[in-house]
Amino acid sequence: MHLDKKRKEIITGLLFLGALVFAGLDSCLYSVRIDATSSGMFTISDVSRNLFKDITDQVRITYFFTSKLADTNPVYGQIEDILRAYADSSHGRIKLAVVDPVKENREREVEEYGIRQFPVGRQTSEEDLSLINNASSGILIQYLDRHRVIPRVQSTDTLEYDLSSFIRSLVSNRSKKIGYLVDAPEFDYQTFSNLVTKPLQGYMDFTEIHKDNDVPQTLDALVIFGGTGFTDFDLYPIDQYIMRGGRVIFSADPVKIINQPQIGIFGTSVENAPLFSLLKTYGVTVSPEVILEHPDLALQIGNGFRYNYCFNTYQDFVSKDNPITSRMRPITFFWASPLAISPPSGEKAETLVSTSHLAAAMKEMNGQGFRLDPATASLNYQRLASDHKQSYPLVAALSGIFPSSFKDKQIPTKEGVKKDWAKTEPASTPTRLIVIGDSEIFSPQYVSQVSPGNGGFLINCLDWLTNDEDLLSIRNRAAQDTLMAKIQDPDARKTAVTVIIIINLVALPILVIGIGVLSFLLRRRTKKSER
Amino acid sequence: MISRLKAIMRKELKSYFNSPIAYIVTGVFLSAMAVLYFFFSGDIATRFADLRGYFSYIPWVFILIIPAVTMRSWAEEQRSGTDEVLLTLPFREAELVIGKFIAAFLLLGLMLVLTVVVPVSLSALGTFEFGQILGQYLGVLFYGGACLTVGLFVSALTKNQIISFLATALILFLLVAVNFLNAFITFPSAVASAVNWLSFRYHFEPLGKGLIELKDLFFFVIMGAFFLFLNVKILVIKKWR
Structure with missing residues (x-):
């Protein structure tokens, strides 16, 4: 009897243990993940998840991260979280390694891959601040013998988008070819390269196109900075590039800004430039006016001056439906001109960005140009806004079939230059254009100083033009809003923290x-x- | 069965609260967590409004708190000889074990309820996410539950409370830190995965930040069931003797 009881205990015990092992294995195979954060901090989007299907060999992500940085800002922990979410969701197709280059003696590797090192101040106690020299927070993504680098990551805002687009370009082994054509005498090529072309290298490869040369049809998209100095002869290859399916961003306005210490800031009208006739054919008229925005949106310069001619535009004034703007950070406009959009049949037009309803527009007075000095900006705004204020379109996205501006016209010629152009295409194949009524919006000297959002806007526009709309649906992660910094006053804050600790x-x-x-x-x- | 469980649970809770142990352990737990969070995690202003930093200390603090809760459970019964009385009463061994576990779990729950003061007071400085905090507490409950079963099992092996405390702390430390082995030794990937799978901290990490993975919850349930099962078997063997 006693033996029977023992045997029964052993059998039930073994069965129970067997059931536990089975349940353990089963839970590993069929686990469900619930992200309890309302922002989905630990979840990557379906677009990113779908990328994993195309990965045949393992993608290796290395996050070169100086571990001391974790004390300076919690965002670094969130960067690691997003990278882990990639690795966890990829079913082994993505392998993540987090490496402290100093501790693991891999500083040389960091340098070789072009991961930027930077100094950071670290609060070691209430009074003491120590400096971390040569800190790194850069990501290396490797696939087969190819690699892409994000040289410095300091925010999670666009991290998922950056990672997914880089992984896609690595796996497909194809980068987008983007041409840019500059008609702006003060264009800062070095800053443009540092801000845009170098960080995107491998995902988007930028090539400068000179106006005397043809626009290669192999380009995935073309960006035109300015263009008011272009003649019909210069514009013809651009028009024909579009007619053959090319995709273009026009960033131009008919007010040429002269900013000189002796005469101040002055604008002259260039409304008769051939570029604006070309744009009119495509359905967009850029008015020879300068926008003045409400002081709340105007940029602050000098001693609290609000300069109404340069302003930010936020989510309230952008199209929520278009992927270009639905995930956009604030962008800054500089002496922008309003657009009038009237698409011809066969074309679809959408206003992407507008001013607020409190904006005013300044016209040229008696052919004497525009006085745009900071001292008069506020007065000019009040005067014009009291007369008439409204929302003005600033950016238009056009898609469909476009008529040629040179249809039924002679192919333009230039003395001493012989071109072997084929016959004029009268209408385009289905394509896309973006028109921005601001020639300075991507101007590197302004973008680098005051508006980091403009660079992201350019990339969004290029993605939309080149059809990567699914990537654009990846939302931004605005993590900074959740810091424990409700109380800004240092004394009140210190008191609150002391009370909480007590x-x-x-x-x-x-x-x-x-x-x-x-x-x-x-x-x-x-x-x-x-x- | 429920009424018998209730009776054991009530007896256990009484023994916790009639001795200073529950109050001291709870006070020490709250202080230790506050010291670690407020003085060892950097400036509050640079932190996000979540309790991730706070919960990251749980596995380490529990190494000392859980043994303090469970060390008496069986060891004291054995020292005073009341275990023999208990085993002769019309209770099944499983009911005794589960009853003691539920009582310890309720004490742990009470300790955790008191930590809610942390996010409530910190909400003056930032806006906390309710869902994330709820997820984190759920994770701590599962984790703490599994740790308690380890403590109860060890307590059933000895009549000396100090040995019970130290042995539980050691086992919990090993279970928490076992995955650090992977940082020092390069195991074949299957072994490395097995080492990770065994680690309590490895399974708690996602839960501690508000990422609820069913496999992690299952892990703690399985571990808990395993140690409760061993605890029951210890009693059965004692009964046979």
Whole structure:
């Protein structure tokens, strides 16, 4: 009987253990993941997940990260979280390694891959600040013998987009070919290269196109910075590039800005430039006016001056339906001109960005140009806005079939230059254009100083033009909003933190232990009285 | 069965709260967590409004807190000889084990409820995400539950409370830190995965940041069931003796 009981215990025990092992294996195979954060911090989008299907060999992601940086900003932890989410969701197709280059003696590798090293101040105590020299936070993505580098990551805003687009270009082994044509005398090529072309190398390869040369049809997209100095002869290859399916961003306005210390900021009208006739054929008229935005949106310059001619535009004034703008950070406009959009049949047009409803537009007075000095900006705004204020379109996205500006016209010629152009295509194949009424919006000297969002806007536009709309649906992750920094005043903050520490470290434990002592005394009293 | 469980649970809870142990352990737990979070995690202003930093200390703090909760459970019964009385009463061994576990779990729950003061007081400085915090507490409950079962099992092996405390702390430390082996030794990937799978901290890490993975919850349930099962078997063997 006793033996039977023992045997029964052993059998049920073994069965129970077997069931546990089975349940353990089963849970590993069929696990469900729930991201409890409302922002989906640990979840990557379906677009990124779909990328994994195309990966045949393992993608290796190395996050070169100086671990001391974690004390300076919690965003670095979130960067690692997103990278882990990639590795976790990829079913082994993506392998992640987090490497401290100093601790693991891999500083040379960091340098070789062009991962930027930077100094960071670290608060070691309330008074002391130590400096971390040569800190790194860069990502290396490797696939087969190819690699892409994100030289410096300091925010999670566009990280998923950057990673997914780089992984896609690595796996497909094809980068987009983007041409850019500059008609702006002060264009800062070095800054443009540092800000745009170098970081995107491998995903988008930029080539400068000179106006005397043809526009190669092999380009995936063309960006034109300015263009008011272009003649019909210069514009013809651009028009024909579009007619053969080419995709173009026009960033131009009919007010030429002259910014000189002696005469201040002055604008002259160039509304008769052939470029604007070309754009009119495509359905967009750029008015020879300068926008003045409400002071709340205007850029602050100098001693609190609001310069109404340069302004930011936020989510409220952009198209929420178009992927270019639905995930956009604030962008800054500089002496922008309003657009009038009237698409011909066969074409679809959409206003992507507008001013607020409180904006005003300044016209040229009697052919004497525009006075755009900071001192008069506010007065000019008040004067014009009291007369008429409205929302003005600033960026238009056009798609469909476009008529040629040179249809039924002679092919333009230039003295001394012989071109072997084929016959004029009168209408385009289905294609896409973007027109921005601001020639300075991507101007490197402004973008680098005041508006980091403009660079992202350019990339979004290029992605839309080159059809990567699915990538554009990856939303931005605005993590900075959740910092524990509600109280900004340092004194009030210090007091609040002290009170919080006292509550949690002293008051609460003492209260618990006090209750214990009290209940002990009460019990002792009860026992005594019982005796 | 429920009424028998209730009776054991009530007896256990009484023994926790009639001795200073529950109050002292809770007070020490709250203080230790506050010290670690407020003084060892950098400036609050540079942190996000979440309790990730706070919960990251849980596995380490539990190494000392859980043994303090469970060390008495069986060891004290054995020292005072009440275990023999218990085993002769009309209770099944499993009911005794589960009853003690539920009582310890309720004490742990109470300790965790008191930590809610941390996000409530910190909400003056930032906006916390309710869902994330809820997920994190859920994770801590599963994790703590599994740790308690380890403590109860060890307590059933000895009649000395100090040995019970130290042995539980050691086992918990090993279970928490076992995956650090992977940082020092390059195992074949299957072994490395097995080492990770065994680690309590490895499974707690996602839960501690608000990422609920069913496999991690299952891991703690399985571990808990395993140690409770061993605990029951210890009692059965004692009964046979």
